[in-house]
Amino acid sequence: MTSEDAAKLLTGQFPNAVLAKTDFRGEVALTIPKASLHAMAEYSKSELGFDYLLDISSVDHFGDEPRFEVVYELCVLESGTHLRLKASVSEDELEIASVADLWPTADWHEREVFDMMGIRFAGHPNLRRILMWEGYPYYPLRKDFPLEGKPSDVPDVAFTDAAPLAGGPFVTAPTDGITLVREPRARRPGDQPPQEQFIAEP
């Protein structure tokens, strides 16, 4: 069974639930509504043989509506067939069904998505933060969260400060210039913006 076959079978079983299908160099992705995610995941596992969940990731389309997207990478271990399911989650209703009852590995993947993006998973057995400390008030992988972090203080638990990023050596310049101009260099406030300079061929 190829990815194409799996997508066809899944579309045949849930004809109204496939909003879009993309095929990029043999990688098939189905965009589905989040309401039918659990049923489709269950069908993929029990009938199509997707016995392995490779990864759950999340995308922040900041400025668009719906803002978030959760991406599931399914795999058949025996044949190596892959299938990608994408479900949109709007900011007003940040919740999607958990698939931890189908694939136990989803437990930690979903905890990571919750920790970094703030998307809740309904029916998850243990939805706690996994990378940041318990009680941290932000979701750091969102587009509107700065790289240096925000100060926070939870009394008797922990605190964070914004990291001193300005002037540091790891700041990229937001220009369309060549790599030498864009790449991370020590830049202090008040410095001239980096200029493109002529580099002789070696």
Added chain:
Amino acid sequence: MSAQNPIAYDSKVEGNIIFTKVDAAINWMRSNSLWPMPMGLACCAIELMAASSSRYDISRFGAEVMRFSPRQSDVMIVAGTVTYKMALAVKRVWDQMPEPKWCIAMGACASSGGMYRSYAVLQGIDHLIPVDVYISGCPPRPEALLDGLMKLQHKIMGEHSVEDQKRALVETI
């Protein structure tokens, strides 16, 4: 017996007797049996392990007894990147170490956050616990760790804990 020379020998008294101050004797014992609490959190821990191997041999300075229980340790060697999540555990282990205790911040990450200017990383362990010796390097070579250890030994040799206790006692009277 002078400040430079903390022990004295008098040949007119019996042999095998030296005169010294209690502080000097205690400091000598403390500085030459620093039992480390190895807080290995990243690649610096590899250099920390190398420092106890035969080539560098940290036991020449009496600090080879890596104690994995904070209750038996004297010096915490924070070797590596301290994330905010791990910082809670580091502080907890530090609080369990009995006084007197010292801390060595080994490497750029433990000293200042290093190259991790990020929301997830504590920008220097000195935000949480008092640090006695900072060692630069990313990661520092074992020689640098041994140098930092010797610096800490010098620092301990200058302490006067018994004298302070005696003064505090006199002041209460």
